[in-house]
Amino acid sequence: MRPKRRAWKGWSLGGALLLALAGGACSTGRMPHAGSTAVPAPTPRPEVAARPLVDWPDAVLYFAIVDRFADGDLGNDQKVDRGAKGTFHGGDLAGLRAHLDEIADLGVTALWITPVVKNIDGFVTGAGFPDWAYHGYWADDFTRLDPRFGSEEDLKGLVADCHRRGIRVLLDVVYNHAGYGSHYLTDPRTKGWLRNEETGSCGQDDVTSCVAGLPDFRTELPEVADYLMTAHLSLAKRVGLDGFRLDTVKHVGHPFWDEHRRRSRLELGPGFFLLGEVWGGDAQSLEPWFASDEMDAGFDFGFQGSTLGWIQGRGRTVAFDHYLKSRERVHAGHFLAQFLSSHDVPGALYQLHGDKQLFRLAVVLQMTTVGIPTIYYGEEVARPGGDWPDNRSDMPWGDRAILPGEGQPRDEALRADYRRLIAIRAHHRALSRGVHQSLASDGDLLVFEQRDAASGDVVVVVVNRGAESAVARFAPPSEWAGKPARDAWGGAPVRADGGRLAVEIAPRAAAIVATD
Numbered sequence: 001m002r003p004k005r006r007a008w009k010g011w012s013l014g015g016a017l018l019l020a021l022a023g024g025a026c027s028t029g030r031m032p033h034a035g036s037t038a039v040p041a042p043t044p045r046p047e048v049a050a051r052p053l054v055d056w057p058d059a060v061l062y063f064a065i066v067d068r069f070a071d072g073d074l075g076n077d078q079k080v081d082r083g084a085k086g087t088f089h090g091g092d093l094a095g096l097r098a099h100l101d102e103i104a105d106l107g108v109t110a111l112w113i114t115p116v117v118k119n120i121d122g123f124v125t126g127a128g129f130p131d132w133a134y135h136g137y138w139a140d141d142f143t144r145l146d147p148r149f150g151s152e153e154d155l156k157g158l159v160a161d162c163h164r165r166g167i168r169v170l171l172d173v174v175y176n177h178a179g180y181g182s183h184y185l186t187d188p189r190t191k192g193w194l195r196n197e198e199t200g201s202c203g204q205d206d207v208t209s210c211v212a213g214l215p216d217f218r219t220e221l222p223e224v225a226d227y228l229m230t231a232h233l234s235l236a237k238r239v240g241l242d243g244f245r246l247d248t249v250k251h252v253g254h255p256f257w258d259e260h261r262r263r264s265r266l267e268l269g270p271g272f273f274l275l276g277e278v279w280g281g282d283a284q285s286l287e288p289w290f291a292s293d294e295m296d297a298g299f300d301f302g303f304q305g306s307t308l309g310w311i312q313g314r315g316r317t318v319a320f321d322h323y324l325k326s327r328e329r330v331h332a333g334h335f336l337a338q339f340l341s342s343h344d345v346p347g348a349l350y351q352l353h354g355d356k357q358l359f360r361l362a363v364v365l366q367m368t369t370v371g372i373p374t375i376y377y378g379e380e381v382a383r384p385g386g387d388w389p390d391n392r393s394d395m396p397w398g399d400r401a402i403l404p405g406e407g408q409p410r411d412e413a414l415r416a417d418y419r420r421l422i423a424i425r426a427h428h429r430a431l432s433r434g435v436h437q438s439l440a441s442d443g444d445l446l447v448f449e450q451r452d453a454a455s456g457d458v459v460v461v462v463v464n465r466g467a468e469s470a471v472a473r474f475a476p477p478s479e480w481a482g483k484p485a486r487d488a489w490g491g492a493p494v495r496a497d498g499g500r501l502a503v504e505i506a507p508r509a510a511a512i513v514a515t516d
């Protein structure tokens with residue numbers, strides 16, 4: 001979770017608490033959502049053909065906010081108000097299980113879900129509206145699941161259902177802080193575990209500050225570290241998780257992450273995957289966490305801005321090409337994860353003012369570079385998103401009777417294009433593991449090659465951000481000798497031009513050229 005410093009401006013835990021604690025009345029007077037007739041039927045469990053799990057370097061990751069995806073159990077809804085942005089909307093693990101094929105059908109191979117441990121029951125108003133813990137980042141008890149999201153059996157079932165579909169599961173976990181007003185602050189056994197603003201004990205640096213006013217765990221204390229790690233790692237073991245997405249990594253010290261890595265491998269095996277959120281991270285700045293092997297992968301926070309900037313005509317093409325090349329200079333054995341949208345930033349389609357043609361160029365670039373493409377739920381069907389908190393709106397389900405996003409429009413053509421791009425990536429190891437080489441970066445035309453030496457797979461990617469048609473000319477890779485090349489993405493004409501190949505590329509269009 002990105003600390004909402006701007007949103008929380010003026011927030012203070014000193015003096016009058018702006019927090020309605022457990023069971024506290026909702027100051028808006030809103031009533032729980034009345035029962036809907038759209039109660040899902042008991043979830044059928046159709047036979048699913050088992051699909052193999054995919055190695056992490058080739059993974060495509062789908063990120064869902066549990067509360068905003070699908071409500072599979074209206075019985076666990078509490079104070080749900082689907083009309084308000086900061087409230088619970090009712091989504092849960094049962095909903096994810098019931099509609100897992102929506103995700104699996106895209107071809108993704110991994111699922112990241114928001115935290116599901118027990119969160120605080122109240123809300124805060126520092127953002128100017130009642131804001132609840134629907135996102136799961138405001139824990140009140142790390143040792144049990146939040147009934148609003150479901151039970152441990154639900155989580156175990158979700159993991160099993162995902163595995164049958166060839167999908168690994170990463171659970172988002174927070175080690176840095178507890179929720180506002182969490183019981184850890186009042187329980188005499190644990191209140192000494194936290195730095196907090198009420199006692200003025202928050203430090204100034206990344207590790208000891210109280211991010212967005214949240215009580216900060218003294219993770220340097222062995223008792224605290226052991227409690228938190230035991231809670232998360234034992235849950236992972238009980239339900240069969242494949243790894244964690246680690247929240248607020250830079251706000252916890254390196255010795256903690258060293259020990260966490262040691263224990264996660266000891267208790268869950270060497271393959272237990274750790275994807276960390278180091279805010280602002282990229283291939284270079286993640287080095288301190290990768291060099292000491294504290295985690296396997298980290299988010300590349302530069303990808304969204306670099307990509308959206310270039311396709312909108314900002315910056316020189318050669319500079320963007322250099323950026324793409326720089327992404328492979330990540331510490332050996334470690335990976336970047338590239339997103340176009342997230343719960344902490346305005347989404348790509350929103351930033352592009354709804355221009356789906358440009359958005360498709362961004363998705364092509366996301367799916368043709370090394371790293372783990374991370375799809376933020378609903379962007380594949382053109383969920384409009386917006387700035388926070390609109391970037392956390394409900395999964396659109398169109399005319400399907402699925403709450404909370406029933407009736408919200410979906411772009412099925414865009415979703416079909418996501419499926420095709422993911423299939424192209426799955427077919428070409430050069431896209432997930434290859435070495436990037438620039439073939440042309442003049443004007444508005446970007447042409448680069450991805451080559452995977454191990455498999456001999458070579459793909460040439462052509463992207464024209466300009467308003468005029470262009471022709472990309474390049475020498476065909478030797479691996480293509482004797483085989484006709486074609487554009488597997490947009491069907492652009494590919495013709496021989498002397499000893500070279502020429503690809504005619506329309507304005508604001510892309511080609512993914514290969515021989516198979």
Ligand SMILES: [Ca+2]
Pocket residue numbers: 071072073074075076077090091092148
């Ligand atoms: Ca529910």
Ligand SMILES: [Ca+2]
Pocket residue numbers: 176206207208209216217251252
């Ligand atoms: Ca901290």
